[in-house]
Amino acid sequence: MRSVLLERPGAVAPLDGGEPRVATAVHYGEPMPEQRRLAAGAFVDRSDREIVTVTGGARLEWLHSLTTQHLLGLGVEGSETLLLSPNGHVEQAVTLTDDGSTLWLDVAAGKGGALLDFLLKMRFFTPVEIADVTDSWALVTITGDESLPAPDLIPVPPAKFASADVPARPSARYAVAMNADGGWSRRTDVLGVPTVDRLVPRESLASAAAETGLPVVGTWAYDALRVAALRPDVADFDHKTIPHEIPLLASGVHLDKGCYRGQETVARVHNLGRPPRTLVLLHLDGSEEHLPPPGTEIHSGGRVVGTLGTAVRHHELGPVALGLLRRNVAENPAAELTVGTMNAAVDRA
Template identity: 60%
Template sequence: MKVSDLLTRPGAVGEREDSTVAWHYGDPLREQRALTVGALVDRSDRDIVTVTGADRLTWLHSLTSQHLSALAPLTGTQLLVLSPNGHIESIAGVFDDGTTTWLDTEPGAGAALVDFLTKMRFFTEVDIATVTDDWAMLYVSGDTTLAEPDILPVPPAKFATGTLPPRPTVQYAGETLPDGGFARRVDTLGQPGVDLLVPRSDVASFADKRGLPLSGTWAYDTLRIPALVPAQGVDVDHRTIPQESPWLLARAVHLDKGCYRGQETVARVHNLGRPPRTFAMLHLDGTEEHPPAPGTDIKAGARTVGQVGTAARHYEDGMIALTILKRAIAENPEAQLTINDSAAAL
């Protein structure tokens, strides 16, 4: 993937030598504060996939967790691809412009999604393409031009069939942009924001036209933590089911849409019990200078009760981490937890 032009801006630093977007621009804490008001984040490392053809929405509806057959043009939503046992395999943002359904995923996750979709094509009139080389995603915080997200309430266990409207569980208002691509209202950081898909060659000029301060992906990911928004590949492991993430359940899973791969597990957990784990935010005591690495064990005494996901230093709350914990631990505010040499509190 081509290195973003915004990574060449003064002060820009990549997280790794092979990074294609800026991790920060010299002051991550200031960039977090800016992002709570109005700033632009270069997320052009996300994988972009298109699905075209007359059957695209009904076909995606049959394969994924979201109700897509009635997705209106210029509307966005979220979807999950689940394993036969209900574990999350892919998380994707969605936008349909009337002729093309755009899917965006975490960096490196697009290949698995395309592979799954391609294997499920059979005789359906759809075409699938990876267009990451031509299109890039940006995020702008504080933009309230588009209408607020329309989110359906999660129904109680054993709800009556037909209770949920036959529509996506979250509907993000959107519009097409003059030079192609789209704007999609989102609530990814627990605040107003807009995802923008623009031609990759126009990323720098588009950012300049907006005239907003730049924030890196470090700031963006830090603000995901208190919003309890998991990222595929960091926070979601091979055992994660939708109910373990209340954020994803409310936005990406329609509980009354009929059969799809993994649906039996989703329905059984929703109607007969609670998930064994749940996402939570931890405060660390600051003993260690750097955040713990993803995958670091979280212990209650000598017992491992979870692993660290995204972890960072928040501009107000100090060192925090997103984790998926055993439910009994996550529901106990007095739990005594440790991560390496640091004490951690829910």
């Protein structure tokens, strides 16, 4: 399925990655100017996000028992949560919104099927209904909108490393407002500027973009800003990643709640030791025309010391990427890093 906004002049669809369930534009002909527009105020089509709903009076208590977030007492609000393996590895990173009757879960493209399958298997006799509504609803992001209160986010540590040393509480809830079309708006500020996610009927996607009066930009611009803000996506962690290695520990994990799958690992690493790896922002030397793909090995001293995540060309920072590095390497300012044939350095600003 192609987003209707791919029909706009200059729209460029993803060139690889197989056949996505929903194809959205990576840019509309001006990748760098689009980043600057997004930093000031723009509209991003993120309708490739897959959306699952949970309804029923027990929905919050049920999901509370399965995930890392404390969801009891959640009002008409948004939050984040993680689904972990029994060994505490991150399987799903979920952003959620409850509108008072329906819990909306949105995940990265290609992850909705696995989320739906897991939830259906874990329902047992719980009186909840679970559905995939990606074909009916679309998620978009708008920057520059300050109509909703800003979240009181727990900041990433000054050294820009993920850390186990975060308060034993979740991040503040994301403010949510209900829209007239049955969707909602949720302010997250995850791009380092006022950032609002908006759920709209898929059939109204084109009119939703026009009604904002904002320039429409592609997902490359969104990725550039989130990388600069040290905001990981699924390309930035692997099957071995534990929450302490990525900044989502601060926003998606409640460190003082009851049992859930993988809790033993979370508690042990938080209380007894430091995580083996940490997510960092890397500056790449830009010597290659094409940036390396996610999963590329990072080397230092002839050894593999990490894995590359999303690499982008940022309009101010130049070629940058997220990378999962061994903690001792990330904390060593003398470490010399290479990614393929390119030199790399950890951002220490």
